[in-house]
Every structure is written in structure tokens, then in C-alpha cells.
Amino acid sequence: MNLNWLDAFLISGLFSVVVIIGLALLLHLQLGLTRIANFGVVGFFGIGMYSFGVLFTKVDWPFGDLPAFLVSLAFGTLVAGLSGLLVGWLIADLDEDGVLVGTLGFATVVFILATTEQDLTGGALGLGGLKFPYDVGTVKADEFLWLIIVIIVVTLIFLYVWWVHRTPYGRLLIATGANEPLARSLGKATFRTKLWLFAVGSAGMGMIGALFGVMERFLAPENLGIDVTLAAMVALVIGGTARAWGAVIGGFLIFGFFDIIVQSYIPFPKAWYGQAIPNAKLIVEGLVLMGVLLFRPLGILGAMRRDKLMRRVHG
């Protein structure tokens, strides 16, 4: 496959944006609909990534790469989902402060485990040996194909979120987030609802972590910084927490602008890419976030559900 037309920066930039959008979509179900402020996104992302990576690289698989990859991916997703079940059980009845501390604490625990459990994770030195479950010729072609696969996965997540918005289950999530005691009085088992939502969302985050790990080919605790959680949260807040498209719009706007357009298409001097551009990126992201919160607190898309329905009623 001739991929000379494709910039390597474009692949990595687009991949980062797609991963952030995937996490933001799952966070949208938790934060946007059900008002569970999960600040531990990177913890579930990380535990899925490391569970997958450890199993994939440390086990002497008797069969080929693809089955080994699929089994390891399922394992990483399962571990993240079970972690979500446990953390969700602990935080489901806590107030906002408790949820923040509980989820952030979980992310910290995962980071510490990744750093200290050297036999399993390689500790601060990292865990190598990850590879794509296929070989299509060149590294660039492998990465490009992996990008396409991850785009398909994130598109499926988007379709799931879009579907949830249109089902009684979605209305249950909105009702639970808006007024949990009222939802309970109407016969809704809100604790169970939040628990399963948290477990499924966490499993999805873990799966995305595993897919991210394959692209990196090397797992290190640096991948588990709070910036992953903040990226998903900022993308969602900027796009609009209440809308499925909010995660997509916010992800492209805030991260796509720098990671794709600036890095791939604007001919800045190479020396700037060391510190100047990453720092400028943080400043611009901060300014955009402040601007959105000041002038469009519901995000760029706002509460479009409400706006759209009002237009339908009043013309």
C-alpha cells in the first residue's frame, strides 16, 4: 500500500483525537446524562490498557497473534468493567465531592500500581513487546489500518450513545441525573442503573485504553496522567455535555486543531515543536475553555435537545 501522501503526524494526531472522542462519548453518558462526574477516566483507561498489555505480552500464547489479541482485549475490557462495578458501587450514593475524590483516587491507585508492580508492568521503565495483531507491510500502513479500526470502534460507541438518547433507558439516565429521589419514587432502581452504567462505561474506557496501547507499542505510567481525563472532560464541556455530538465537536475543535492542523499542515520551524507549540496548545485550550464557560456555559452545541423541541413547538 502506497501511503506516501499520508503524514505520520496526521495519523498520530487523528488517532489521539479519536481516542479522546471515544472517552468523551462514554463520559457523556456518565456526566452529561446521569451527572456522575467521573474524574477517574484515565484509571479505567489505564487498567484496561495494562491488563491487556500484560496478558498479551507475558503469556506464551499457543495460537496466533489475532486470537491472542482478541482474548487479551476481552480481558482488559472485563477487568476495567469489573473495576467500574467496584468503584461504582462505592460512589453511586455519594455526593459530587465524594464521586470526585473516589474516582480520582482510583486513577491514582492505577497509576501507583503501574509504577510499582515492576514484575508485571515494568514499572517506570515501561512494558514493551506490544504489536499489531497483523502485518500489512510497513509500520505506517499498520498504523493507518489501526487508526481505521479505532475509528470504526469509536463510531460504534457513538451509534450506541446516539441510540441510548432515543430509548427509555436514555430517559431513565436523564431522569436519574436530574432528580434521583423523584426517579426512585417512580419505581426506578437508580442505584442499579448508575452501577451498570458505570461498569459498562468503564469497560468501554478500558477497551479504548487497550487499543491505545497497541498503537503506542510501549506502555508507560506517563500514559496515565490526569491530562487524559481532563482532555475527555474538556472536549465534552466545550462541545456540550448534554449532546452526543458534543464529544465529537469538542474533540475535533480543541484537540484536532493543534494535533492535526497545526502539527501537520502549518510549517512552523521544527524547533518550536519541542516546547513552544505544546505550551501554546495548553494556553489556547485553556482560553477556549474559559471562553466557552463564560459565553456558552452549556457548550457549543448547548442544550440543543431543548432548543430543537422548543422550535418544534413554537415554530
Next chain:
Amino acid sequence: MSETNGTPMLEVSGLRSGYHGVNVLKDITFDVGNEVFSVLGANGAGKTTLLATLARLITSTAGSITFLGNNVTRIPAFETAARGMGYVPQERGVFPDLTVMENLNVGGMIGERSREERIDEVVALFPDLGNLSNQIAGTLSGGESRMVACGRALMQDPVLLLLDEPTAGLSPLYVDMFFEKIAEIHQDKGVGIILAEQNATKALEVADRVMVLSLGEAFAVMDAANLTTDQLKEGYRI
């Protein structure tokens, strides 16, 4: 104490509950049959606490609640609806981001009757809801919101409806309409009603029996017709 006609739907005995270790309700005992049972009292008397405790949204610290012959003192809140108890809170009674129809649908997932049949009945009772069905509930007026909340509770086919000050803050027109509807719900649908109200005059017009709460204690439980102005004043601590 006055007695219900026939077997009581709800029997409350020695009930205590409150918030953060402070008992707002102190040893409340009463029973309710298929009737309109009005709970009267001044601000802070414990009316909202009582109804929220019956709906199991607040955990009682002592006493028992028996509903349709079953002890429901410790069941989870979400089970009360399935057992036939509908609850309409005083404030924040609608889900603001859902439409009126979606709000009604959230309540219509219990029982076997079709949702459409229940919606038709609710719209027949509150015709305004038919015109508002696609409107987002967060944009409704106070009176419209109360209609949605009441209609949604009726979507559950309750046998006992707990109404927490349904007319508080409404215009006189809405107040009259709501009291007419309360009587209609009881007479036409055979639903027992516990009505917490400050508006004693209107509440006594529709109530069969009454309980006056005073600082968390059941000051008087009697037939509504027998309640005197002096008793009411004393209960309201006027």
C-alpha cells in the same frame, strides 16, 4: 381517633423520622383507608417529611409502615411505586430536560395496562397536557408542572396517592381546579389520597378525614367535618 371505613390501606404506627439525626416526626400514628386524608399543619410541622418518609425517600428511625397488609418500613424507595403508592413532591416535581410526554412515560412503566390507555386517561383528566405533550417540562409554568407531576404519578395506576402541597404558590384559578381534580381522582378512579396542605379551608372541603401536625406530632386525627376552628388554630399554633 377516628377510624377508616373498612380495612385501612396504610397503617402508620409510632413513626419517627427526620434529617441528620434530628427527629422531625415524633411517634406519629394514623391509618388511611380509601379516602381523601388531609394532613394539615403550619410551615415546619413535618408534612413534607411525613410524605417523603411514607414514600421511603427518607429512612424512618422508629415505628412501622404497613401498606396493603405488608410491612414496607424497610423496602427500597423504588419498590413503593410497584406496590401501588404514587408520590407527587411539592417542588422539583418534573424532569426539566424531558418533554411532558417523556415525563409521563417515565411513570408509565409499572403494571400491565397499555401506556396509551393511561396517557388518554391522564389527558382526559388534565386536557392542557395534550397540547403541551412535546414541550420541554423545564419551560412549563408552576401549574402546568404540577399537572405533569400529578399525571405522571397516575400513570403508575396507584391505589394510594401522596400529594405534597399540590397548590402551593399557584393562582386561585389553578387552586380551585386542582382541588376539583383531587376529588375527581378519588371518586372516579377509586384512588386513596393523602393530601398535605397548608390551605386548610380548601383541603377540608375535599377531605374525609384529617390529621393536624404540630411540630412533628399528630395533634389531632379526626373526621374532617368535626375539626373545629379552635382546634385548627391550636394545631397551627396561632
